[in-house]
Amino acid sequence: MSDESTGTAVSDQPSDAPRQRASVEDVLVDVKNLVKYFPVTAGVLRRKVGDVKAVDDVSFTIGRGETLGLVGESGCGKTTTGRCILQLYDVTSGSVVFNDVDLVQTKGEQLRRMRRHMQLIFQDPFASLDPRMTAGDIIGEPLLVHKIAKGNEYRERVAELLSMVELDPAVASRYPHEFSGGQRQRLGIARALAVNPDFIVCDEAVSALDVSIQAQIITLLMRLREEFNLTYLFIAHDLAVVRNISDRVAVMYLGKIVEITTSDQLYANPRHPYTISLLSAVPIPDPVVDRTRERIVLEGDVPSPMNPPGGCPFHTRCPQATDICRTQVPEMKKVDEGHMASCHLLDAI
Amino acid sequence: MSEQNDHVVLDVKGLQTYFYTDDGVVKAVDGLSYQVRNGEFVGLVGESGCGKSVSAMSVLRLIPYPPGVIAGGQIVFKGEDLLQASEERMREIRGNRIAMVFQEPTTSLNPVLTVGRQISESLELHRGLDKNEARDESARLLDLVGIPDPSKRVTDYPYQFSGGMQQRIMIAMALSCDPELLIADEPTTSLDVTVQAQLLEIIAKLRDEFQMAVVVITHNLGLVARYVDRVNVMYAGKLVESGPTETIFAEPKHPYTVGLLASVPRLDSHHKVVPRVIPGLPPNLAHLSQGCSFAPRCAYAMDECRASAPQLEPVATTGAAAEASGHERACFYDAAKLEKVDMLD
Ligand SMILES: Nc1ncnc2c1ncn2[C@@H]1O[C@H](COP(=O)(O)OP(=O)(O)OP(=O)(O)O)[C@@H](O)[C@H]1O
Ligand SMILES: Nc1ncnc2c1ncn2[C@@H]1O[C@H](COP(=O)(O)OP(=O)(O)OP(=O)(O)O)[C@@H](O)[C@H]1O
Ligand SMILES: [Mg+2]
Ligand SMILES: [Mg+2]
Numbered sequence: 001m002s003d004e005s006t007g008t009a010v011s012d013q014p015s016d017a018p019r020q021r022a023s024v025e026d027v028l029v030d031v032k033n034l035v036k037y038f039p040v041t042a043g044v045l046r047r048k049v050g051d052v053k054a055v056d057d058v059s060f061t062i063g064r065g066e067t068l069g070l071v072g073e074s075g076c077g078k079t080t081t082g083r084c085i086l087q088l089y090d091v092t093s094g095s096v097v098f099n100d101v102d103l104v105q106t107k108g109e110q111l112r113r114m115r116r117h118m119q120l121i122f123q124d125p126f127a128s129l130d131p132r133m134t135a136g137d138i139i140g141e142p143l144l145v146h147k148i149a150k151g152n153e154y155r156e157r158v159a160e161l162l163s164m165v166e167l168d169p170a171v172a173s174r175y176p177h178e179f180s181g182g183q184r185q186r187l188g189i190a191r192a193l194a195v196n197p198d199f200i201v202c203d204e205a206v207s208a209l210d211v212s213i214q215a216q217i218i219t220l221l222m223r224l225r226e227e228f229n230l231t232y233l234f235i236a237h238d239l240a241v242v243r244n245i246s247d248r249v250a251v252m253y254l255g256k257i258v259e260i261t262t263s264d265q266l267y268a269n270p271r272h273p274y275t276i277s278l279l280s281a282v283p284i285p286d287p288v289v290d291r292t293r294e295r296i297v298l299e300g301d302v303p304s305p306m307n308p309p310g311g312c313p314f315h316t317r318c319p320q321a322t323d324i325c326r327t328q329v330p331e332m333k334k335v336d337e338g339h340m341a342s343c344h345l346l347d348a349i
Numbered sequence: 350m351s352e353q354n355d356h357v358v359l360d361v362k363g364l365q366t367y368f369y370t371d372d373g374v375v376k377a378v379d380g381l382s383y384q385v386r387n388g389e390f391v392g393l394v395g396e397s398g399c400g401k402s403v404s405a406m407s408v409l410r411l412i413p414y415p416p417g418v419i420a421g422g423q424i425v426f427k428g429e430d431l432l433q434a435s436e437e438r439m440r441e442i443r444g445n446r447i448a449m450v451f452q453e454p455t456t457s458l459n460p461v462l463t464v465g466r467q468i469s470e471s472l473e474l475h476r477g478l479d480k481n482e483a484r485d486e487s488a489r490l491l492d493l494v495g496i497p498d499p500s501k502r503v504t505d506y507p508y509q510f511s512g513g514m515q516q517r518i519m520i521a522m523a524l525s526c527d528p529e530l531l532i533a534d535e536p537t538t539s540l541d542v543t544v545q546a547q548l549l550e551i552i553a554k555l556r557d558e559f560q561m562a563v564v565v566i567t568h569n570l571g572l573v574a575r576y577v578d579r580v581n582v583m584y585a586g587k588l589v590e591s592g593p594t595e596t597i598f599a600e601p602k603h604p605y606t607v608g609l610l611a612s613v614p615r616l617d618s619h620h621k622v623v624p625r626v627i628p629g630l631p632p633n634l635a636h637l638s639q640g641c642s643f644a645p646r647c648a649y650a651m652d653e654c655r656a657s658a659p660q661l662e663p664v665a666t667t668g669a670a671a672e673a674s675g676h677e678r679a680c681f682y683d684a685a686k687l688e689k690v691d692m693l694d
Contacts, residue, residue, distance in 0.1 A: 073543060074512070180630055181397060210397045210568045215612035215624040222623070240571075240614040244621055267616060281543045283571030285613045287595050290575050293617075297550075298543060300497065301511070 027097075028199060028231050029062040029085065034094035036077075036084050040306060052305050054080040056255035057094075059332075064198070067225065067232040069246030069263060071239055071278070073302055077255040078235045082201040085233065086118050087111060098199070116146050119192035121185075123204035135162075135179070135187055136172030142194040161190040165220060182213035189220065199231045207236055218245055239282050243267055248338075251275045254313040255305055257332070261339035271341045274314050312344065320345055356387040357425075358530050358562040359408070364422035366400075366407045369415060373635035377403040379586035381422070382661065385530065385562045390553065392573040392594070393566045394609070395583035396631050401566045402452060404583070405532050409443050427529070445475050448523035450516075450533040457519060458507040464491070464518050465503025468525050475526035490521040493558075494551050513544035517551065524555060531556075534566045545569060549576045570613050574598055579675075582606050585632050585642035588661055592676035602664050602687055603678045604647045611690040625690060641680070649682045 035058075037051035055077045062068045070078050083089045085096050087103050096103045098114065106114060130138065140158045143149045149157050159169035165186040176184055185205065192200055202221065206214045222245060224230060236242050242249055243263050250260040251274065259272040270276045277296040284290040298317045303309050309316050315325040322345070330342040366378040377400045385391050393401050406412055408424055410431060424431040426447065431439065443449075451457045459467055468490060469483035478486060484503065491499035494517040496510075507515055523531055533552060549565070553576050556563050567573060573580055573594065580597040582590040582605065590603040601607045611625035629646040632638075640655040641647070647654065659679040678684070 182630070211570065211624075212396055212609060212612045212627045215614075215626045218614075218624065219626055238614075240616045243616060244614045244623065263621070268619075278543065279616065281546050282616050283546060283569070283575045284615060284617045285570040285574045285610065286598050286615075286617075287574040288599070289617055290571070297547070301514075 026064045027061045028064040028066075028099065029233070030095075030097040031061070031081075031085060032059050032095045032097070034058045034081065034084055034096065035092040036080050036089060037092045050306050053255050053308060054305060055084060056308075058252075058255070058257050059094075060250055060257060060260060062199075062231055062233060064231055065225075065229045066248065067234055067246045069242035069249035070233060070235045070252060071237065071242050071249060072252035073278075074237065075302060075305065076252045077305070078252055079203055081252070082120070082203050082233055082235055086120055086201060087115070088120075116195045117198045119195065119197040119200045121188050121192050121200060121202045121205045123207050131176055133175075134172060135167075135174050135176070138176070138187055139172075139190045139194055142191060146195055148195060157194070161194055164193060164224070165190045180213075182209055182216060185209060185213075185217050186220070189217075189224070193224065193228070196228070197230070199233075201233045201235065203235045204237070205234075206241060207238065214241070221245065239279060251278065254303065254308050256313055256342070258314065258343070259339075259341040261336070261341075265336070265339055269336075269339075271335050271339070271346055272314075272343050273318050273320050273345070275341075277319075312342075320348070357384050358387050358389075358427060359385040359564075360423070360425040361404075361408070362423040362425065364404065364407055364424065365420040366403050366412055366417060367420045368417045370635065372633075375635045376586050376637060377417075377634055378407060379634075379637070381583070381587055383581050383588060383591060385564055387562055388556065388560055389579060390556055390563045390565070390577045391579045391581060392577035393564060393581045393583060394568070394570065394573060397568075398631055398634070399583045400586040400634070401583055402534055405449065405534050405564070405566060408532065409447060409449055410439050411443075444471070444523075444528075445526045446528055447530045447532065448526060448528035450519045450523050450531070452534045458515060458522075460507055463504050463506055464510070468503075468518075468522050471522060471525040487521075487525070490524055491518070493524075493555065494518070494521045495547060496521075513548070516544075516548060520548070520552065520555075524559065527559060528561055530562045530564070532564045532566075535568070545572060546575075552576075570610065582609070585637065586634060587642070587679065588677075589643065589680070590678040591661070592664075593674050596674060596676050599689070600676075601689055602676070602684045603643075603680050604649050604682065604687065605643050606678075607687060607689060649687070651681065653681050 034055055036055040037053055039048050040050045040052060041047060042049045058081060060068065070081065072078055080089065084091050091104050101114060103111065103114060136158050139161050140154055143154055143157060158172055162169045162172060167183065167186055179187065206217050209217060218241065225232065234242060234245055246263045248261060249263045249266045250257050251272065253274050259275045266275065267279065270279055277298050280294060280296045284293065296319065300317050303316055311327045312325045312330050315321040318325065324344050330344045332340045332342045333346060335341050335346060362382050364378050364381040368375040368377055381404055395401055407419055412419060419432060465484065465487045468487040472478045472483040472486050487503055488499040491502060496502055496514060496517060510518060549572050552563060552565065565577065577594055580592065580594050581588050582603065584605050590597065590601065590606045597606065598610065601610055608625065608627040612627060614624050615622065627646060632642050632645065639657065641658050644650040644654040659681050661677045661679045664676045664678055664684050
């Protein structure tokens with residue numbers, strides 16, 4: 001595989017200046033009280049024995065052109081939230097308003113038409129690509145499914161999409177196994193862009209890539225966002241990556257959002273004890289700096305989402321927990337302009 | 350680091366591991382040399398496909414033949430060249446004096462045996478404990494790697510543990526034979542950051558307790574910065590830079606290391622910093638040029654770099670100090686002119 005097909009030169013970086021975000025009033029995605037339970041069954045009769053409370057009363061909005069980061073430990077419900085927004089799961093309750101239409105109440109042909117505006121980019125570029133299809137077929141498939149282009153127009157669009165993600169249009173006839181991980185992720189992005197979406201859920205889209213390739217893909221996603229005014233829900237467990245690309249970040253724990261604010265604010269002034277411990281655990285790639293940081297190591301594992309603790313879901317691991325935390329569920333409270341957190345002890349910490 | 354002596358546990362010299370494929374000879378490891386000392390924690394980093402796993406498998410002579418062949422070099426473990434050892438001798442060494450944690454935990458744990466049974470078997474075999482002793486010792490090892498309620502959990506099967514816990518069980522198993530050298534291949538890639546840090550914390554603690562040497566292979570430069578004593582940077586089957594962790598992070602002297610460090614997003618800057626990008630892709634290991642393998646992607650490449658491959662040599666700028674600290678690099682470009690990109694500006 002040749003080198004010239006990917007990558008930008010070191011000098012050709014997007015600017016580090018804070019970008020101009022679309023107005024917050026122009027809401028593209030409005031998630032209200034979203035709940036998703038997965039029933040757990042047992043025995044030959046598949047009797048229901050309980051629920052995995054994967055997403056449990058989650059609300060947030062994403063402005064048009066905005067990138068919202070979603071972080072939290074493995075199993076906290078990030079993927080489920082993303083898939084519920086895209087209606088890839090039947091939502092248990094709540095609403096997902098997209099462009100003023102509640103997707104939860106939308107069915108059949110109308111939902112299919114709405115779907116065109118929303119795309120998903122997966123973590124694993126290997127698993128999400130059909131090995132028997134050529135790169136061109138993979139990227140072009142949505143064009144055929146949504147009857148957007150055929151014939152010459154189709155071929156031109158595929159070539160255009162490949163160059164958008166900085167791949168040589170000549171690679172259209174190759175198969176997925178002939179591409180590297182980073183190039184496969186570019187194919188996944190080109191496919192998502194095929195239908196001119198407004199909104200893309202990036203679910204661990206760069207997590208499987210090593211740092212240098214990860215930087216190439218992040219740079220690409222940032223460039224495309226400016227070019228097509230895209231709105232992203234950017235799901236990842238790497239907090240440093242999320243900070244780079246997000247305007248705002250939501251932190252999830254056991255199916256609930258515990259803190260949400262601008263990405264600069266979250267990193268400069270985290271308020272929820274869970275966010276604070278999560279940030280403190282991130283190693284800094286500089287041994288001198290890393291040694292001087294205070295680390296809060298959380299004891300124990302994340303409780304089972306089948307049987308979440310009462311009161312504040314975080315109280316079993318919270319270094320500061322008091323009696324009220326064990327008995328009462330904390331509400332989301334305003335900490336500052338555009339900064340919300342759910343913790344009983346916000347004033348004390 | 351805990352009391353360290355200069356005793357070299359592992360001395361890899363000019364290792365070459367090749368795969369004979371339809372596409373040609375893949376030189377996965379080609380002239381790799383490094384040493385690991387007693388009690389030392391070494392980190393091996395480099396882009397996907399640069400030969401990290403193959404180099405680790407070569408140490409234990411676990412390269413599948415065909416298509417793989419260890420074509421040259423020496424692997425001296427405590428004075429003995431393992432490439433000359435009999436297969437029987439290798440079986441004594443594997444999982445006994447050298448333990449390895451593989452990249453994919455689910456393929457390494459036996460799904461139909463309880464974890465207690467798996468660890469006990471190893472303890473009975475390698476340390477000659479009887480059934481009861483082995484059972485108690487398994488619980489102790491599980492406790493050491495941070496599994497809650499270990500005496501209850503010994504009767505559980507691998508699938509009953511989360512990915513992070515399985516990884517820790519692998520480490521408990523690796524330790525069951527009291528190895529002199531532990532090689533852990535990407536023990537953390539699929540785990541989230543809290544679990545990653547926990548795991549390396551445990552390995553670092555056990556390194557002290559067991560006084561063993563550790564080689565950890567990872568993509569996470571943050572973890573490397575925090576835990577290892579020495580960093581080996583690998584590119585296209587060779588080391589391009591090697592040195593004490595602080596030196597590598599403060600004064601990287603190979604353009605690839607400089608680029609790698611600048612492409613890591615950081616949390617400690619006051620505003621968002623866009624990671625720098627190393628252009629292009631790692632080379633195809635079946636069609637390497639005669640020059641420096643990094644030259645096609647290197648902003649500093651000169652004619653000399655394309656003509657012949659630089660060898661690993663002590664870094665010139667710091668002179669005698671470099672030799673003492675063992676800071677080495679393989680690059681023709683003037684080291685004094687190469688500087689770390691400050692990501693906090
Ligand atoms: N199809 C399903 N059926 C039953 N339970 C599920 C299903 N999908 C997810 N879950 C459970 O829901 C919870 C949330 O899972 P989810 O995949 O959303 O987590 P996540 O935050 O994306 O984690 P990760 O970082 O590991 O990807 C987990 O406990 C998971 O086991
Ligand atoms: N059985 C094999 N047959 C042919 N080529 C192989 C085989 N095993 C490994 N290789 C090749 O050897 C090279 C080095 O692979 P290796 O697995 O050591 O990379 P790595 O540095 O561990 O990468 P990663 O970070 O992705 O784990 C790769 O180009 C790989 O394709
Ligand atoms: Mg997920
Ligand atoms: Mg590997």
